[in-house]
Amino acid sequence: MLALYFSGLDFSISAAVGFVSLFGVSVMNGILIITYYNQVRTSGMGTIEAMEHAAEQRMRPMLMTALSACIGLLPAAISTGIGSQVQRPLATVVVGGMLIGPIIMLVVVPALQTMLLGRTGGPAPAVPPPLEEAGEAHT
Numbered sequence: 001m002l003a004l005y006f007s008g009l010d011f012s013i014s015a016a017v018g019f020v021s022l023f024g025v026s027v028m029n030g031i032l033i034i035t036y037y038n039q040v041r042t043s044g045m046g047t048i049e050a051m052e053h054a055a056e057q058r059m060r061p062m063l064m065t066a067l068s069a070c071i072g073l074l075p076a077a078i079s080t081g082i083g084s085q086v087q088r089p090l091a092t093v094v095v096g097g098m099l100i101g102p103i104i105m106l107v108v109v110p111a112l113q114t115m116l117l118g119r120t121g122g123p124a125p126a127v128p129p130p131l132e133e134a135g136e137a138h139t
Contacts, residue, residue, distance in 0.1 A: 003096020007077075009089050018093030022101065025065065029105050033058050037113065051110045059106055066098040 004015060037054035045053065076084075076091035 002100075003092045004089065007088075007092050009092055012089050014086050015089035015093050018090040018097075021090075022094055022097035025069070025098070026101050026105065029058075029062050029065075029102065030109055032061070033105065033109055034113065047114055051114050055106050055110045059102075062102045062105060066102045069098045070095050 001011075004011060009015070033054050036058055037050055040050040040053050041047070073091040073095050076087045077095045079088060079091075
């Protein structure tokens with residue numbers, strides 16, 4: 001929304017399509033971080049350390065995706081030729097979101113993850129204990 005505001009463009013259907021695309025990439029990045037966090041956490045690392053490690057390991061792929069989208073859509077975002085009324089809002093939303101999104105994803109998601117899951121420093125349990133033995137039966 002800030003990119004549209006600063007560029008002087010109105011919200012349109014084209015901008016809405018850009019938001020849908022941007023939300024899809026952001027959700028994918030969030031899933032990648034949380035999945036990697038869960039993998040690291042099951043290996044026995046504490047909550048804070050696992051989140052730091054997950055954000056550190058997934059930072060490069062996220063930034064490379066954002067940078068390639070920004071570079072690819074920057075000409076469309078600054079164009080003024082024929083058809084630019086349709087492509088500029090979409091490209092502006094995607095470029096603006098791809099510049100801010102990964103930074104927020106690497107700061108906000110780890111903070112929320114550690115707040116919601118607690119700050120326990122101990123390792124995660126590898127396997128939950130069985131409720132009952134296979135040969136026993138309760139009457």
